Amino acid sequence: MGGSQPAGELIHLSKGQRRQTRIGIAECLAHGLKTGNEALILIGADGKKVDGTIPGSKYSVNPDDELVQKSVASIHNHPGSRPCSFADVMYLLFENKHEHMFVIGHNGTLYTMSRTNETKEWLTRWTMKDIWDEHLRLNKHQWRHGPAEDPLQLVYSKAVAGFAEEVGLDYREVQP
Numbered sequence: 001m002g003g004s005q006p007a008g009e010l011i012h013l014s015k016g017q018r019r020q021t022r023i024g025i026a027e028c029l030a031h032g033l034k035t036g037n038e039a040l041i042l043i044g045a046d047g048k049k050v051d052g053t054i055p056g057s058k059y060s061v062n063p064d065d066e067l068v069q070k071s072v073a074s075i076h077n078h079p080g081s082r083p084c085s086f087a088d089v090m091y092l093l094f095e096n097k098h099e100h101m102f103v104i105g106h107n108g109t110l111y112t113m114s115r116t117n118e119t120k121e122w123l124t125r126w127t128m129k130d131i132w133d134e135h136l137r138l139n140k141h142q143w144r145h146g147p148a149e150d151p152l153q154l155v156y157s158k159a160v161a162g163f164a165e166e167v168g169l170d171y172r173e174v175q176p
């Protein structure tokens with residue numbers, strides 16, 4: 001994981017995307033604090049929000065694929081204030097055309113992940129099956145997703161950050 005950045009620093013984004021992303025992060029957090037569940041906001045290439053805030057459950061949120069295809073970045077909240085999950089990394093790598101993912105914890109900590117040229121190069125050599133075969137088998141004990149207070153959560157989050165680094169994602173933690 002990269003070092004802590006100044007609050008509000010959303011690198012890699014255009015000015016319009018940055019503005020909408022800040023608004024989206026605030027909306028996601030407000031929605032999450034009200035419901036206790038995850039919610040998702042999609043940002044289009046023009047920097048505008050695609051459709052409304054998509055409600056999810058306590059541990060996940062699944063957007064409609066048609067909406068995903070119209071967007072380049074996603075924002076969601078983590079009620080337990082966990083860092084990015086393994087599923088989050090896999091989503092950014094394989095499930096869509098997104099370049100960026102923003103995860104806001106209910107404690108105000110923001111996690112940002114962006115693809116780099118290194119990620120694109122890595123994706124020419126590795127498939128989703130490779131990851132399940134190699135990483136998951138080798139690190140099986142580390143891929144456990146537990147409650148935020150679970151001591152294994154820290155091991156899990158470190159493993160996810162290590163994996164994100166390996167695939168060239170620019171992964172940052174932004175303190176409120």
Ligand SMILES: [Zn+2]
Nearest residue numbers: 084085088103
């Ligand atoms: Zn997540």
